[in-house]
Amino acid sequence: MARPGYLMSAWPWRSAAYLLTGVVTGVVVLVGIVASVAVGGVFALVLVGLPLLLCTALAGIPVAAVERYRLRLVDPEPALGQHGTPGEPGLWAWLTTRMRERATWRELGHALLFAGVLWPVDAVAFTALLLGPLSVVATPLLMAVFGEAKVLKVWLVTTWPAAVGFAVLGLLLLALGAYLLGVAAGARAGLARLLIAPREAALGARVVELARSRVRLVDAFEAERRRIERDLHDGAQQRLVALTMTLGLARLDAPPGPLAEQLAKAHEEAGTALAELRELIHGIHPKVLADYGLEAAVADAADRSAVPVDVDLELPGRFSQAVEAAAYFVVCEALANVGRHSGASRAEVSGGHRDGRLVLRIRDDGRGGARAGEGSGLTGLADRVSVLDGRLSLSSPPGGPTLLRVEIPCGPAS
Secondary structure (H helix, E strand, C coil): CCCCCCCCCCHHHHHHHHHHHHHHHHHHHHHHHHHHHHHHHHCCCCCCHHHHHHHHHCCHHHHHHHHHHHHHHCCCCCCCCCCCCCCCCCHHHHHHHHHHCHHHHHHHHHHHHHHHHHHHHHHHHHHHHHHHHHHHHCHHHHHHHHCCEEECCCEEECCHHHHHHHHHHHHHHHHHHHHHHHHHHHHHHHHHHHHHCCHHHHHHHHHHHHHHHHHHHHHHHHHHHHHHHHHHHHHHHHHHHHHHHHHHHHHHHCCCCHHHHHHHHHHHHHHHHHHHHHHHHHHHCCHHHHHHCHHHHHHHHHHHCCCCEEEEEECCCCCCHHHHHHHHHHHHHHHHHHHHHHCCCCEEEEEEEECCEEEEEEEECCCCCCCCCCCCCHHHHHHHHHCCCCEEEEECCCCCCEEEEEEEECCCCC
16 A cells, blocks of 8 residues: 555455455355354254254354455465364264364354454445445536436535536545555454464464474485485495405415505505495494494494593483484584594583483583584584474583583483
8 A cells, every 4th residue: 555556556446345245245144144043043952953053153164264265355465274184084073173173263253253243344444435435426427417416415416517526526535545445455354364364373383384394304314314324334335345355365366566566555445445434334324323222322432432431321212213313413523523622531421311301411521612603513413403492502611621411302212
C-alpha cells in the first residue's frame, strides 16, 4: 500500500475479492453449522446425533482449508496447515489424530467466529468501501437513465452539475476506499492466519525439520566416512601390502648394484606410503571405534599421543555412531593441539555419562593461552559438537592449565 502505483495495481481488487469471497464463504459456513447443530439436536438421543456432532467438531478443517486458499489473494506467503500425519491408515486413526490436535479446535473456533462475526464485517467493509463509492460515481449514469438520482439513498440529485460533482466525489471516495479495502483485507487476513496458520507454528515446524535434516546429514556423513575407510582398508591398503611384499622379495633376489639400491628405495617408499595410508584410514574412522566403542578408541588415541595421557572414562556402553565419532575426533584434535602447541608434559582425558549427556574433559599442564580462531582448530570442534546440540567450553588462562570440556546430548547407552 505504500507504493505509488497501489491504486493502479491489482491489490485493491484482490482485497475486494477477498472480502467478497469471505461473505459468500461465511454464509455457507453459517448455514452448514446451523443445519448440522439443528439436526444433531433433533436426533441427540439416537446414534445419528453423535456422528453429526462429530462432523460439527471437525467442520473447521474444510473451512480452514478454504481460508488458506483464499489467503493467496492478499498474502503472498503460503499459509501451511498445522495438522500431523496419522500414525496408522484408516478413518478411525485419522479421526482420533484430528480430535487430539490443537489445530483442529483452533480451526473450529475460527469457523464459528467466521460464521458469526467475520462475514458480516466483510460484507459491511465491501459495501461501504467499494459499492458505496461506485454508486456515487454512477450518479451521472443514473441521471441519464432515470432523470434523477438519489445518492446513497440520502441526497436527491436533479441537475447535471450536481451529478458531475458527485461523480468526482465518488472517484475520491473510491481512491480512499481502495486503501481502506487494503487495510480491512490485511487485518482480516492477519486474524485468519493467527487462528489457522500462525507464523510461529510454521517457523517451529521448519526448525524441527531443519534439526531432523541436520541429524540425517550427520548420519549420512558418518556412513560415508565408514564406507571410505572400508574401501581404503580392503582395497588400496591390501594392494600396497602386496606391492611392499613383492618389492621386498625382489630386493632379496637382486644382486648388489644400482638395481638393488633402486629396489631398496622403492621398498622404503612403498612402506612409507603404506604407513601414511594406515594413518589416514585411522583418522577417517578408526576400526577400533567401530568395533569396540569410544572408550577403547580414546585409549588407543592416548597411546599414540606425543604427550603421555592418563585416561579415566566411565562409559556404561555404546552410544550412537554420530555421538561416538564426534567425541572421538574432539579428543584426537584436542590431544593433537596439546602435542603441537601447549608444551605440556602430561595430559588427562576423563568423563562419563551423566543425566543423558556424554561429558568429556581434556586437561593438560601446558602453558595455556589457547584461543579459538587462532589456528587451534577449536572453532571446527565447536561446530562439530553443535551439530549434535552439544556444547564446548574452554578454560585456558596464561600459564595454564588448559581444560576443554565437551557435553553432547545422547540417549542411554546400549
